[in-house]
Amino acid sequence: MRIIHLLVIAALVFAAAYVYRIKMESTSRTERVLRLHAEIREQRDAIAGLRAEWARLDSPLRLQGLAERHLGLKPLTAAQYDSLKNLPERPPRFFKPGDPDPIGAMLETIDAAADASVVTGSVPAPEGRR
Template sequence: MRLIHLLVIGALVFAAAYVYRIKMESTERTERVLRLRAQIREERDAIAVLRAEWAKLDSPLRLQGLAERHLPLKPLNANQYDSLKNLPDRPPSLVKPGDPDPIGSMLETIEARVDAPVTTGSIPRQEGSR
């Protein structure tokens, strides 16, 4: 009978210690969650401040004032435009009609190289491969 009582008391002590450990872990996790929420709130506040500063810096009136102050730009006049007949002639075409597209052939060679295995400086070159 005493053995059963001792076993029950031991089981109760073990259960109490286990419950206490679970309580402490949950308390620590709750504190961590609260700290993380506070950090998130601080970061959101910082983001809001940065967005407000960006809106102020990106204001069109401010940018126009800076451009007028620092850039030597002059207003555009209507007489600055020229007619289309005064445009220079189109440069001659370097590719004859019927010839393959030079840019397309360059892209094809690049695609062929991409499919091939690439050797970098960190990988030793294998014997017989170039």
């Protein structure tokens, strides 16, 4: 009988130690969670402060005052606009009106030199290659 009593007492001591270890782990994890919540709260407060500062720095009145103070721009007047008849002449053409477009011809040459066996999803396959 004594051996059974000793085994039961040993099992109770082991169970108490195991329960104590679980309690300590849960306490430490709870403290860690509380610290993380506090850190998250601090970071959210910092973000809110930065957003408020950004809103202040980005305000149109502040930007207008800075532009007036540092850029020296003058207000736009109606006299700055001109009529279409005062536009400069069209630039000279470097090819005749009947000739093909030189840039288009270069692109066609590049397309012809490309590998014709490659078919992408945006280009339908030729009739014989389906």
